[in-house]
Amino acid sequence: MKKIGIYPGCCFQGADIHNYDITTDFLNRMGVEGILLDRAACCGGGVIDETNKKIVYGLNARNIALAEEKGVDLYTPCNTCYMIIAKTKLALDSDPGLKEKINEILAEEGLEYKGTAKIYHTLNLIRDFIGMDTYKSKIQRKFEGVKVAPYYGCHVLTPNEVALDDPENPTVLQEILKPLGVEVVEGYQNEQTCCGYHARFTDPEQKERLAVKPLEGAKEAGADVVATPCPLCHKAMDGYEEPILQVTQLINVACGATPKDAFWDLNKTEVKISFS
Amino acid sequence: MKKIKYTAKIKRYNPETKESYWQDFEVEVEDSLTVLELLMHIKDKIDASLTFRAFCRSAICGSCAMIINGRAGLACKIQAKDKIKNGVIKIEPLHHLPVVKDLVVDQEPAFEKFKKVKPYLVPDPKVVPDNNKVESLVLPEEFARYDKQTDCILCMACYGQCNALEGDEKYLGPFQLTKVFRFIMDTRDGMDVEERIKLAEDHGIWECVQCQMCLAACPKGVKPGDDILELRRIAKDIGEENIATRRAKFWFATVFETGQIDKWHLPEVAFGDEKGKAVTKKLEEEFRSRGMKEDEFGPKPFPGIEKFRNFIKKLEKEL
Numbered sequence: 001m002k003k004i005g006i007y008p009g010c011c012f013q014g015a016d017i018h019n020y021d022i023t024t025d026f027l028n029r030m031g032v033e034g035i036l037l038d039r040a041a042c043c044g045g046g047v048i049d050e051t052n053k054k055i056v057y058g059l060n061a062r063n064i065a066l067a068e069e070k071g072v073d074l075y076t077p078c079n080t081c082y083m084i085i086a087k088t089k090l091a092l093d094s095d096p097g098l099k100e101k102i103n104e105i106l107a108e109e110g111l112e113y114k115g116t117a118k119i120y121h122t123l124n125l126i127r128d129f130i131g132m133d134t135y136k137s138k139i140q141r142k143f144e145g146v147k148v149a150p151y152y153g154c155h156v157l158t159p160n161e162v163a164l165d166d167p168e169n170p171t172v173l174q175e176i177l178k179p180l181g182v183e184v185v186e187g188y189q190n191e192q193t194c195c196g197y198h199a200r201f202t203d204p205e206q207k208e209r210l211a212v213k214p215l216e217g218a219k220e221a222g223a224d225v226v227a228t229p230c231p232l233c234h235k236a237m238d239g240y241e242e243p244i245l246q247v248t249q250l251i252n253v254a255c256g257a258t259p260k261d262a263f264w265d266l267n268k269t270e271v272k273i274s275f276s
Numbered sequence: 277m278k279k280i281k282y283t284a285k286i287k288r289y290n291p292e293t294k295e296s297y298w299q300d301f302e303v304e305v306e307d308s309l310t311v312l313e314l315l316m317h318i319k320d321k322i323d324a325s326l327t328f329r330a331f332c333r334s335a336i337c338g339s340c341a342m343i344i345n346g347r348a349g350l351a352c353k354i355q356a357k358d359k360i361k362n363g364v365i366k367i368e369p370l371h372h373l374p375v376v377k378d379l380v381v382d383q384e385p386a387f388e389k390f391k392k393v394k395p396y397l398v399p400d401p402k403v404v405p406d407n408n409k410v411e412s413l414v415l416p417e418e419f420a421r422y423d424k425q426t427d428c429i430l431c432m433a434c435y436g437q438c439n440a441l442e443g444d445e446k447y448l449g450p451f452q453l454t455k456v457f458r459f460i461m462d463t464r465d466g467m468d469v470e471e472r473i474k475l476a477e478d479h480g481i482w483e484c485v486q487c488q489m490c491l492a493a494c495p496k497g498v499k500p501g502d503d504i505l506e507l508r509r510i511a512k513d514i515g516e517e518n519i520a521t522r523r524a525k526f527w528f529a530t531v532f533e534t535g536q537i538d539k540w541h542l543p544e545v546a547f548g549d550e551k552g553k554a555v556t557k558k559l560e561e562e563f564r565s566r567g568m569k570e571d572e573f574g575p576k577p578f579p580g581i582e583k584f585r586n587f588i589k590k591l592e593k594e595l
Contacts, residue, residue, distance in 0.1 A: 194439035
């Protein structure tokens with residue numbers, strides 16, 4: 001059985017604790033053993049930078065080192081964790097001096113950043129780690145006739161150096177949605193507009209103004225539901241007129257879980273779609 | 277030279293009829309053309325009315341920023357053949373600025389905002405000599421603090437793709453905020469940091485959504501999004517008290533304590549008022565209704581947390 005290190009970001013905590021169950025259920029159904037990186041720490045969330053940006057490199061070198069210690073790659077479903085951890089990997093792999101300094105400090109915890117672990121997010125995990133054929137073979141039922149609007153969220157496509165697909169013409173999410181039997185709604189208004197999540201505690205009104213925009217675009221294009229890989233986008237955009245789910249919540253149901261097992265019932269905006 | 281065939285899909289705007297539409301131009305051209313050369317070819321051979329702004333052709337004057345396949349960049353710096361997707365290259369004017377004609381935008385609104393942040397050096401009389409016979413020295417390590425930021429060519433690619441502007445058209449903009457950071461870092465600048473930060477706060481740093489689009493857009497590798505985080509840090513360090521700085525302090529403190537941000541108490545602490553308390557209370561009710569026990573509400577330190585705290589302290593000190 002393939003193994004992957006599950007990085008526990010803040011999206012697995014408190015009111016979002018069900019995201020951990022969604023993630024482990026998803027991995028089980030894909031035939032992947034998830035190994036929790038239990039001493040992992042916050043990626044910084046783009047907020048620790050406001051205290052000291054150098055700490056962010058150290059935190060994530062340590063997070064990656066924890067995966068390497070267990071001999072596994074690192075997987076996070078969160079767009080922001082993915083972007084920040086992938087950025088750290090790029091910085092360390094291209095700067096031997098920085099890597100050496102951080103490794104000196106890491107050594108006190110018995111850890112070492114080697115640079116061997118790959119960084120995965122749900123989208124490239126399915127495409128590159130699980131493989132599209134295996135993924136498709138696990139699907140047991142389909143959402144026939146359901147119109148789904150893919151919403152990538154920013155941090156899997158920007159900045160360019162960590163983008164996990166062509167940022168100008170991304171297709172991986174559509175390719176993951178199609179085998180679920182859905183009708184993919186593409187090219188809707190504001191499909192690339194940010195959900196505003198990261199302004200929630202800097203300027204809450206800004207978040208409110210942004211979150212609704214892609215949803216309105218998807219609704220206008222006739223989508224029954226929006227599908228995002230990112231738990232933060234989901235959190236920011238749930239509660240408006242148009243429903244949104246995480247793509248893993250759709251996949252789990254397509255692979256046999258009940259909607260309740262996939263926590264559809266926790267949505268503020270009810271998802272009313274049928275499956276065969 | 278190899279010739280290739282493709283479609284240039286260009287967003288046009290006719291100011292006389294106020295009509296905006298996409299027009300397809302079928303081209304067969306050398307594969308070595310930049311997007312700007314492609315536009316020049318179309319203007320020269322197909323439609324002389326096609327209008328765009330360009331000058332140096334060398335990615336330094338900053339005139340030809342536009343949106344190519346949904347991403348902002350300089351037309352003169354980008355190879356057209358790299359941008360052909362399914363036989364099509366899509367070109368449109370920068371967002372968030374009024375279109376004058378076709379691909380030409382009116383840059384004035386962005387420059388007005390630029391002027392608001394006082395994008396110039398206010399010489400500090402304690403540092404800058406009062407006569408021009410003596411040089412005003414800046415040491416290399418002092419210049420390094422804002423060297424990259426001086427590479428900005430005011431092309432407005434970042435502005436034309438900014439998500440914060442999508443939410444608030446009064447938002448200052450990425451390059452404007454980078455400039456504020458650049459002058460705060462300049463050892464010769466005499467304006468109070470408090471004053472510069474104040475200028476950056478009005479429809480500014482707290483509205484940024486950290487989407488990273490400006491980092492992707494900049495043809496010079498400037499990172500306005502990162503500079504905005506630095507401005508927030510400076511605002512916090514000079515004692516600014518608001519929802520964002522309370523959130524940043526709490527975030528770091530709880531990560532230091534437990535390894536994770538405490539999202540349970542975050543609303544209460546960040547909002548710092550009854551409303552925030554109510555949000556935290558509501559979270560507690562939600563946890564209980566889902567059968568969670570109180571020790572599951574927030575993060576708990578993982579085994580070996582002392583070593584982790586030492587690690588953070590060392591990073592702060594030694595990195």
